[in-house]
Amino acid sequence: MTRKRRRLYAVLAGLVMLGIAAALVLTALRDSVVFFYSPSDLAGKPLAAGQRIRIGGLVAAGSVAKSPDGVATRFTVTDMKADIPVSYSGILPDLFREGQGVVVEGRLEPGGAFQASEVLAKHDENYMPPEVADALKRAGRWKHADEQPAK
Secondary structure: HHHHHHHHHHHHHHHHHHHHHHHHHHHHHHOOOOOOOOOHHHHHHOOOOOOOEEEEEEEEEOOOOEOOOOOEEHHHHHEOOOOEEEEEEEOOOOOOOOOOOOEEEEEEEOOEEEEEEEEOOOOOOOOOOOHHHHHHHOOOOOOOOOOOOOO
């Protein structure tokens, strides 16, 4: 066997091992790569209570309730198919309001409620997280200034 052939076999073996390692890493991180889950995703996915995750959707109309001290807030995140009640203690972003897109980070409680540690609101009039827009389009509830709702 020539030196070139041995070198070729060594390079090919290295590439195969690298490919196997990459496949194992991607398989292990499959659920961790998701930026956030929609309420519908959580309804069909068994998650351990206390696991730290992000959920995204719209703040349901009429669901925002603030405590008398103004620090604790309860609201519902929806994707028009499923709802998740959220409780948050802290100052909400200025752009937080009913009917707007949010991404909420925190822990799922045993009763199905969500204890948020961070609330992120949309940043301008036309922005909505792409995953939320896709979920609304799949549900047939997408409304945008440029488009008609899907039927």
